[in-house]
Amino acid sequence: MGTVQAVQAQGSLVHLVTAGTTLGVRALMKNKQPVPVKPIDQATANKNAAANTAAIIAAQPKELVLHRTPTDQLPKKAAEQITALEAQLEQCHAAMLANPSGIICTPEQRAAIQRAAVGVARAQSSWNLQPYQQEMAYYQAEDARRQQAVAPVAPAK
Structure with missing residues (x-):
């Protein structure tokens, strides 16, 4: 049961992080001009x-x-x-x-x-x-x- 709960918690955490990242990117895009990406x-x-x-x-x-x-x-x-x-x-x-x-x-x-x-x-x-x-x-x-x-x-x- 612990494994199932851990997997569910992990899935929820991933969902929250993804949602937070998406919201953060949207907020940044409203306030700033795009920065050119430097090749690595x-x-x-x-x-x-x-x-x-x-x-x-x-x-x-x-x-x-x-x-x-x-x-x-x-x-x-x-x-x-x-x-x-x-x-x-x-x-x-x-x-x-x-x-x-x-x-x-x-x-x-x-x-x-x-x-x-x-x-x-x-x-x-x-x-x-x-x-x-x-x-x-x-x-x-x-x-x-x-x-x-x-x-x-x-x-x-």
Whole structure:
């Protein structure tokens, strides 16, 4: 349930930001003359992309905390779904440890984790999904960091 609420909240936030941006742009357009847009060179674009990636990484958890539920503490109603979610996350953890520079979670794995989290939320709406979300955020941040480290940097002209 937490995932569904988070997705709904995220959607609402995006809608509010979009609406606010639109209103702000309209207000600026009424009061000011258009400013010519300066073209951005490739070095600046690369620098901006690196800064955005760094900001995403900085916003993510610094420490990986694994949340695994002992079998005897699993609720009967959602035991299968929780075990499946934890198994998906464990695959990402194993991939992270196996290769210090490779991809941790593929898009397919991320989708499978999302489906598993939704399955848990449906089966046991009171189950706290936040530890799993934090673990996934860590893997996503680590994937972004690894991709940034591997990405070739174009020389400044």
